[in-house]
Amino acid sequence: MAESSPAETVTLTIDGRQVTVPRGTTLLQAAERVGTRVPHYCYHPGLSAPAMCRLCLVEIEKAPKLVPSCITQAADGQVVHTQSEEPLAMRRGVLEFYLQNHPLDCPICDQSGECKLQDYAHAEGRVHGRGREPKRVFGRDDFGGDVVFYGDRCVMCTRCVRFMNEIEQDPRLTVVERGDRSIIDTFFEEGLEGTHYHGNIVDICPVGALLSKDFLFKQRAWDLDHTPSVCPGCSQGCNIELHTRDNLVQRLRPRVNLDVNGHWMCDHGRLDYEWINRGDRVEVPLVGDGREARATGWRAALTSLLERLDGAGPVRAVVSPRLANEDLGAVRALVDALGGGEIVYRSRRAPAEVPLKGFPKLARRRDLEPNVNAARLLGMERVGGDDGTGGLAPFAAHGGVLIVAGDELADQPPDFGERARLYVYLGQHPTAAASRAHFVLPITNFAEQEGSFTNHEHRVQRFWPALEPPGAARPGWLVLGALLAERAGEAAPTRAEVAFERIGAFEGLTYERVGTGGAPIGEDRALPAEAAGGRA
Amino acid sequence: MSGSVPYRNPGWAGNTGEFQLSEAQVRGDDFVGTRPLAGGHASGSASYPYMLEEKRPDAPLFEGPYQDRLDKILTRYPDKRAALLPVLNLAQEVRGHVSPETMDRVAELLELPRAYVRGVTTFYTMYNKRPVGRFLIQVCTNISCNLCGADDVMEAFLRYANTEPGETSAEGDFTVVEAECLAGCGFPTCVQINSRYYENVQPLDVPKICERLRARGR
Numbered sequence: 001m002a003e004s005s006p007a008e009t010v011t012l013t014i015d016g017r018q019v020t021v022p023r024g025t026t027l028l029q030a031a032e033r034v035g036t037r038v039p040h041y042c043y044h045p046g047l048s049a050p051a052m053c054r055l056c057l058v059e060i061e062k063a064p065k066l067v068p069s070c071i072t073q074a075a076d077g078q079v080v081h082t083q084s085e086e087p088l089a090m091r092r093g094v095l096e097f098y099l100q101n102h103p104l105d106c107p108i109c110d111q112s113g114e115c116k117l118q119d120y121a122h123a124e125g126r127v128h129g130r131g132r133e134p135k136r137v138f139g140r141d142d143f144g145g146d147v148v149f150y151g152d153r154c155v156m157c158t159r160c161v162r163f164m165n166e167i168e169q170d171p172r173l174t175v176v177e178r179g180d181r182s183i184i185d186t187f188f189e190e191g192l193e194g195t196h197y198h199g200n201i202v203d204i205c206p207v208g209a210l211l212s213k214d215f216l217f218k219q220r221a222w223d224l225d226h227t228p229s230v231c232p233g234c235s236q237g238c239n240i241e242l243h244t245r246d247n248l249v250q251r252l253r254p255r256v257n258l259d260v261n262g263h264w265m266c267d268h269g270r271l272d273y274e275w276i277n278r279g280d281r282v283e284v285p286l287v288g289d290g291r292e293a294r295a296t297g298w299r300a301a302l303t304s305l306l307e308r309l310d311g312a313g314p315v316r317a318v319v320s321p322r323l324a325n326e327d328l329g330a331v332r333a334l335v336d337a338l339g340g341g342e343i344v345y346r347s348r349r350a351p352a353e354v355p356l357k358g359f360p361k362l363a364r365r366r367d368l369e370p371n372v373n374a375a376r377l378l379g380m381e382r383v384g385g386d387d388g389t390g391g392l393a394p395f396a397a398h399g400g401v402l403i404v405a406g407d408e409l410a411d412q413p414p415d416f417g418e419r420a421r422l423y424v425y426l427g428q429h430p431t432a433a434a435s436r437a438h439f440v441l442p443i444t445n446f447a448e449q450e451g452s453f454t455n456h457e458h459r460v461q462r463f464w465p466a467l468e469p470p471g472a473a474r475p476g477w478l479v480l481g482a483l484l485a486e487r488a489g490e491a492a493p494t495r496a497e498v499a500f501e502r503i504g505a506f507e508g509l510t511y512e513r514v515g516t517g518g519a520p521i522g523e524d525r526a527l528p529a530e531a532a533g534g535r536a
Numbered sequence: 537m538s539g540s541v542p543y544r545n546p547g548w549a550g551n552t553g554e555f556q557l558s559e560a561q562v563r564g565d566d567f568v569g570t571r572p573l574a575g576g577h578a579s580g581s582a583s584y585p586y587m588l589e590e591k592r593p594d595a596p597l598f599e600g601p602y603q604d605r606l607d608k609i610l611t612r613y614p615d616k617r618a619a620l621l622p623v624l625n626l627a628q629e630v631r632g633h634v635s636p637e638t639m640d641r642v643a644e645l646l647e648l649p650r651a652y653v654r655g656v657t658t659f660y661t662m663y664n665k666r667p668v669g670r671f672l673i674q675v676c677t678n679i680s681c682n683l684c685g686a687d688d689v690m691e692a693f694l695r696y697a698n699t700e701p702g703e704t705s706a707e708g709d710f711t712v713v714e715a716e717c718l719a720g721c722g723f724p725t726c727v728q729i730n731s732r733y734y735e736n737v738q739p740l741d742v743p744k745i746c747e748r749l750r751a752r753g754r
Contacts, residue, residue: 174655187650188636 012078027069027080028056036082039091039120041157041206043070046263046359047166053157054094055120058082066090088124095125101135101180102207103152111208113221117155138183144191145198146213146267151183154209160184160201167264167358168197184209196354196364199270200263203253214271215251219243227466228255228516230453232322232446233269234350235367237455239518240265242447242466248277249447249466257517260459264356266364276467282430282442283471290423290436298472302483305424305439309487312422313400315341318392319380320406321369324451325460326496327443327476328371329503331405332378334480337487338401343380346407347372348388365456370446374454376527377505392416405476406443409433426476442473449475450496452514458526460509461518575605582609582622591632593667597641602630606645616646620656624663633664661716669704671749673697674715674728684724685739690714692742693727709750 011020014027017034026049028038041053049070057066061079066087069080081087098117106112138151158175161184165171172192176185192198202212224243231238231252238261241253252273254265285301286293315338319331335341348368355363372382384391389411395402396412402420404427409416412433417423425437428445446453448469452462477499478492485492493499497511506521513519520526575581598606605626613619623646627638634657643650657663664672673693677686690712694701697710704711720726723735727745734745 171649172651174649174651176655176658178659185651185654187639187654190651 010074010076012074012076012080014080015082021074023073025074027058027060027067027072027074027078030074031058031069031080031082038069038082039116039124040070041116041155042159044159044162044204044263047159047162047204050158050162053155055091057087057090059084059086091120091124092126095121096129098155099125099129100131101152102155103135103137105153109150109153109208110211110216111153111205111221115208116206136180141183141185142191142213143186143198143210144193145195146271147192147198147202148211148213148216149184150209150211153207154184155207156182156184157206158184159204159206160210163201163204164195164198167200167356168195169357170195173201196266196268197264197356199267200254200265204263212251219245219250224250225466226253227447227464229447229463229466230370230455230461231265231269232370232453233266233272233368234365235370235372235456236261236269236363236365237370237453237459237461237518238265238269238362239461240269242273244447244466247467249273259361260455260461260518261362262359264359264362266354266356266362268354268364276445276447278429280429281470281473282427282440283473284442285472286437286440288438288440290418290438293435293437293440298474298479301439301441302479302486306483306486308422308438309338309401309483315339315401315403316395316398317341317343317403317405318395318407318409319343319345319375319404320408321345321347321367321372321375322446323371323406323476324446324449324463324496325371325374325454325503325506326451326499327405327480328374328378328380329505330477330480330484330499331403332380333484333502334403337484341401343375343378344383344391344395345372345375345380346384346388346391347382349386351386367456370453370455373456373458373527374505377454377458377521377525378503404434404437405480426479428473441479442469442471443476443479444469444473448473451475451477452496452500452511454521455518457520459518459520460506460514462511462514462516572601573605574601575608578608578611581605582612582619582625591668591670593631593633593635595630597627597630597638598645602626617648620646620648620653621660624653624657628663633667635667667704668711669709671710671729671746673710673712674718675712676716676718676720676724676726676728677714678717678721680717680721681724681726686725688739689725689727689737689742692739693746696742696746710746 008023009020010023011018014031014034015036019030019033021030021033028040028043031038038056038058040056043049043056051068051071056069058069059066059081099121106118112118141149141151143149161173161175164173172186172190173184175182177183202210223245226241226243229240229242231240239255239257241255242249243251243253252270254261254263256263284295285298287296287301287304288294315335317331317335319328335343349366350368353363353366392412396416397419399419400421402417402423404425406427408427408429408431410431414432414435416433418436423437424439425434426441426443428443434440446463448467449465452460454460477496481493481499493502500506500511509519509521609622610619623642624634627642628634631638639653639657640650643653658665675686675690675693677690693712697705697712699705699712702713718726718728720733720735725737727734727737
């Protein structure tokens, strides 16, 4: 066709609409540009395409037969029909075969509601099945790790096999047996135990064959609210969705971001979410004298805190690297306003990274906290051991103003901060080490507030509130921002966006620029990767 | 033998008196064992399996002459992955079936994922995934044979061996399985016993065949 012009783009017609796409784009991707999702199972944008599910066949005018759109490259002048009679009839037939042995157990299937077979069969399949033979039955198989396999529901797209081969590069899965007896299995009892990204095969399974044991029978898919967020499991900052219901996080799912995590996330991050749902929360501001605390309202608490802030001596602060950029920035601003002082954070570190071989940008990083890089950018220092404990001796006995933000101090004794003239504890959870605090102020965690994290390569990524905060808990930046603004007599930040823009370290970035995909801070401002030594 | 021998029944269902060939002559019984275990010339090393009657499930794999044969097989293919099928054949010849341990060993030898080796092994029906008896009786029940009473032949074998399809008889002699087309459609019912074809088998022939097998030991 257009051999004369080595153009970088091709123009073709799909379902009566003209579309121009880069050369090399497949018909399936081109069809998405005009708003047509061609049904498919085996094709996944993150994997190779074997064109074996035969569901994405489309009609090209003048081509002798239907072609698989997932591997056919768009060419100039093609006229493609995805919804004409021939492909529709073909899909109806293929779907009938898919349903031949598929148990219609949607009412007890976890995938129900987000199942591609359900969707396609409802949209384009036959109304009634014609099969009279009994369906073959496999039962289920525990693959180890977080995965359970329901053999009867499998449509043999082999996405999971290809994920393990190409992306995880630990080829433990295979198709065993042949014909209608074929199932996905590992080498006998080997299982998936010991692999670190196998949760993704549950995500990419188009039907209910591979299910998460953690999520099994927990919620129906259509009841879940999806909120874009950032995984707090390590400093990689995988883009995720929080799936919530009943004001609880029910599961995490990766959100596509080809610059950070592709389509994937690790099992460590995926399964480490129960702490978000903890019920033991500080729900109201508590004001005390170091012995006894009394519940009060925000206005009273902040007013009395403001009175006591000045003249209480030198400032020291402990923060948690699970706090958002905005929160950490507010702590930094408060400490600076009080004359400056040492701010430290404690973080858990794994002995080694766990890279995803087929997608090298992604690894479970050594830093197991999401925001250590923002803390470092803001001049905070890491103390304590690799298990996130210890290192607070000078703080426990500090005599001036002691601010603890976010760190639960689980390893600290009840007399922590006993000598402080003013001990302010901003935290999510009540803890023994806060019993001597003069102010215990409830703050939200990342799932309950808007904010942003800075990942290992200094990329700022936003997250959105998914849960209602408990009681009177408020974001840390809002609490500290109000305090600071009152002290300086200016307007307090009312939105996370404003709080973010006030942080000098992120100058030049705005929420609008960060968007849903994140944006790197300037290279000149990024710190070298392994600078954080950590003090014992 | 001379060419004048009346040769009406190319199969063998016992000496029916119609022709004067011994079974050994018809089937080339001495075929088994005349080929060197080391595989002879490399060009034939990967071709058809030998089907030893003696099956030792725990026999050492790829030792002695089999090591030579393995080396010859590997020279026949561009990479180790391609040699998987003949190597599995070789393993089955020695052990009688391809056990999980065998798959594991083959995977290690050929540097393949062991799950992949399992997938390949289970895909092909001619690899026995479980131990089989001394005589693996594969009765064709595909169209031609079925029309000529393959089901009855199957039934007769099962009755003689007193076993179930796919199971091995109590004394470990017979394993009876159904097979898809054995490409002996001109001579139904076609039965493959170990590496030999028995053609035109009728239910009445079954006890005779089995007794002869037992008596002869192979």
